[in-house]
Amino acid sequence: MKKSKMLCITALTLFFSFSCDQAESQTIINPLQEQNTMSVLWFQKAGEARALFYQGYNIGRMRLDDILSKKQWKQGLKPAIVLDLDETVIDNSPLFAKKIMSPPTAYLNWGTWVERSAAEALPGAIDFLKYADSKGVAIYYISNRKEALKAATIRNLQNIGAPQADAAHVLLKQKGERGKEARRMQVAKTHDIVLLFGDNLGDFSGFEGLSVTQRAQMADKQRYEFGRKLIVFPNPMYGDWEGAIYQYDSRRSDLEKAKLRKDNLEPFQP
Ligand SMILES: [Mg+2]
Numbered sequence: 001m002k003k004s005k006m007l008c009i010t011a012l013t014l015f016f017s018f019s020c021d022q023a024e025s026q027t028i029i030n031p032l033q034e035q036n037t038m039s040v041l042w043f044q045k046a047g048e049a050r051a052l053f054y055q056g057y058n059i060g061r062m063r064l065d066d067i068l069s070k071k072q073w074k075q076g077l078k079p080a081i082v083l084d085l086d087e088t089v090i091d092n093s094p095l096f097a098k099k100i101m102s103p104p105t106a107y108l109n110w111g112t113w114v115e116r117s118a119a120e121a122l123p124g125a126i127d128f129l130k131y132a133d134s135k136g137v138a139i140y141y142i143s144n145r146k147e148a149l150k151a152a153t154i155r156n157l158q159n160i161g162a163p164q165a166d167a168a169h170v171l172l173k174q175k176g177e178r179g180k181e182a183r184r185m186q187v188a189k190t191h192d193i194v195l196l197f198g199d200n201l202g203d204f205s206g207f208e209g210l211s212v213t214q215r216a217q218m219a220d221k222q223r224y225e226f227g228r229k230l231i232v233f234p235n236p237m238y239g240d241w242e243g244a245i246y247q248y249d250s251r252r253s254d255l256e257k258a259k260l261r262k263d264n265l266e267p268f269q270p
Helices: 003-025 037-045 047-069 093-101 110-116 125-134 147-159 181-188 212-221 240-245 254-263
Strands: 078-083 138-146 170-173 191-198 230-232
Touching: 037 047, 037 093, 047 078, 047 125, 047 191, 047 230, 078 181, 110 147, 125 138, 138 147, 138 181, 138 191, 147 170, 170 181, 181 191, 212 240
Parallel strands: 078 138, 078 191, 138 170, 191 230
Antiparallel strands: none
16 A cells, blocks of 8 residues: 555544544533533623623613712612622523533532632623712612522622622522512612613513513513613523423423423424
């Protein structure tokens, strides 16, 4: 055999064995989690994701300036802003990235992740919160994290420099509570909530437990509030938008979930 032909065969063999190794190392560990690859990738790597967080917090700052300069809050009450935490102020995407890369038996449990208090802030969040704090506005963090995770949550907020991060301003989910409305009402007894920030429509009033269609209809109904009183951030990784696809039934198998995902797509008709 000619020397050049032998070299060529050796190169091809090396190429194919390299390709096989690559494929092996990228075996799909969990098909349902695998579907989250693009969402997590977008959240972590898209400049557009960063830009949307800056956009949301910039709008928040402009609205706050306007409200404060025109004294547009119920006099007799104190002005307050309410923010969700996860994927609004705090970035948990490393946990979701890890889920894609790990077998289900090796998942890092949500509680263990939260106890680390190591999540980073999302773009624009801390600058905005410090600005609101400097203007004397009360800040309430209303999150559906469990009460047992309160100390770790406050520690994480303090680590990233979030102002007013204390037990009185961090309101977590109580036993038996479904949504956030009761905690918003509690704040509203002493404050006028002038702005709300969240990545989930459940962070605002009127969206709890709605079906996919009802959520869309309610978003249409409240259309003029977005960017005015309600500031929404993007979260393609998870949320009630996904829960609604499964009719909020968390017992569904991965196969059922995968089927419902496909069933809810709207392809063009031939
Ligand atoms: Mg959230």
